[in-house]
Each structure stands twice: as C-alpha cells, then as structure tokens.
Amino acid sequence: AQSVTQLGSHVSVSEGALVLLRCNYSSSVPPYLFWYVQYPNQGLQLLLKYTTGATLVKGINGFEAEFKKSETSFHLTKPSAHMSDAAEYFCAVSFQGGSEKLVFGKGTKLTVNP
Amino acid sequence: DGGITQSPKYLFRKEGQNVTLSCEQNLNHDAMYWYRQDPGQGLRLIYYSQIVNDFQKGDIAEGYSVSREKKESFPLTVTSAQKNPTAFYLCASSNRGRTGELFFGEGSRLTVL
Numbered sequence: 001a002q003s004v005t006q007l008g009s010h011v012s013v014s015e016g017a018l019v020l021l022r023c024n025y026s027s028s029v030p031p032y033l034f035w036y037v038q039y040p041n042q043g044l045q046l047l048l049k050y051t052t053g054a055t056l057v058k059g060i061n062g063f064e065a066e067f068k069k070s071e072t073s074f075h076l077t078k079p080s081a082h083m084s085d086a087a088e089y090f091c092a093v094s095f096q097g098g099s100e101k102l103v104f105g106k107g108t109k110l111t112v113n114p
Numbered sequence: 115d116g117g118i119t120q121s122p123k124y125l126f127r128k129e130g131q132n133v134t135l136s137c138e139q140n141l142n143h144d145a146m147y148w149y150r151q152d153p154g155q156g157l158r159l160i161y162y163s164q165i166v167n168d169f170q171k172g173d174i175a176e177g178y179s180v181s182r183e184k185k186e187s188f189p190l191t192v193t194s195a196q197k198n199p200t201a202f203y204l205c206a207s208s209n210r211g212r213t214g215e216l217f218f219g220e221g222s223r224l225t226v227l
Contacts, residue, residue: 009154032214043118043204043218044157051213090156094214099145100170102214104156 002027002095006105014113019063019078021108023091026072032094033074034102035065039087047089050074061085086112116141120205120219127192127199127226135190135222137205143217144210146188150174151202151221160203163188192224200226 007022025031032051036044048059055067061084065076074091091105118139127133139146145164149157159172163182177196182188192199202223206216 034214036216041221041223043120043206043220044216045218046215049214092214099208099213099216100147100159100162100164100172102159102216106154106156 002103004091004093004103004105006091006108008108009106010109010111012111012113013081015083016080019081019085019110021076021089021110023074023076023105024072025074025093027093027095029095030069033067034092035059035063035076036090036092037087038090044090081112083112083114086110118205118207118217118219120222123220123222125222125224127224129226130194132191132193133224135192135203137188137190137219138186139207140186141207141217143207144185145208146182147206147216148180148188148190149204149206151204157204160190199224
C-alpha cells in the first residue's frame, strides 16, 4: 500500500541549530512530493515541492528538501533554526496524480529553544 | 488579496444538531476540498469538488454533506450522523494542472458539547 511516514512526531532543536525533519514514502512509481507548514490554529502553507527535474528543492523561509529515489525519502532541512520556525510540518505525496489523491503524513511538531 | 475564507473560526454545537461550515475562495480555482484534522492523525479528505455542481466523496465522507452551486463556494455540513464531529476542519482549493499545490483557509474548529 502507498503510504507516507514522518519519523518523529516531535522534534526539538536549539535556535541556530540544523533542522532535519524526515519523510519516507512507499510507492512503486515516482511521486510528487510536498512539504507544508502549519502555524498554531491556522491552515497549511506550501513550503516546497518536487515534481520532476532537480532533486534538491529550495523553498520559502530558507528550507530545502532533497528527493532520494533510492531511499524513498524527501527530508526537509534548514541550516539554522529560527524561533519563528516553530510550527507543525507535514510531508505530502501525490502517488497517482490529481490533488484529490494527495496523502499527508501525520506531521512533525518542531520546537525551537532559545 | 486573493485567498480562502472559512467561517466561523470557532463553533460549538450540541449533540444531534447539524452545522454548516462556510468556505469561500476568490482565487478562481476550479477544485475545492474539505479536510478534517485530528491531533496526531494528519489530514483526512472528506469531500472534494473539481467543478461546479459536481463533488466526490473522500476517505471519510460518512456523516458529512457538501454542495457546489458556485465556483467560489463549497460549504460543508456536519450532520448529526457524524459520530465524532469535534475536530479542526480545513478547506482548500487548487488550480487545474497544479497537482498537490493546495491553498488552505485558516480552518474552523468545531466542538460538540
């Protein structure tokens, strides 16, 4: 079955430290991959996406993600965490095309400590 | 500014009552979606509509109903048949050909008393 797994429901980092949020998927066909961010009591906002082409994708707020087909992963990184990065992050995968087929991971809540 | 407006932001309901959540978009998007979000469970698709006067069930449609009479509007009714309606509800829209790129409203939090 096609699925999306985010390792770690909670991640805590210090301000200025590297942020690494993990996302793995299971699929026999190349998917479209997305990261969304959600601030408390708000909707989701698209951070970045991978569809085709370059496997290292840059997004907003200094985040980037790399599609690794051999590892079926799409981990999200940011070199230096800022207090404003505290939020919940969702990995999403479109396996069959069409936004109605988008499958979301369960989310990772990022805490940034001063 | 273009965007998606959901209302009300907070809603309380007694058991046995139907309640309707509003979703309006001025992005001229064809497709609209309703998701339910519960803590630790990610987002689950309730209903979606790709064109006016047409909509499809998502993964958890039981106890919910929708309509799409106008391109801009996609209201969701949580009926008394929904056994566990307390949740955060998110409306989203997307443009044709932009798979996976969803624009979300700020959500409506429904609490059943």
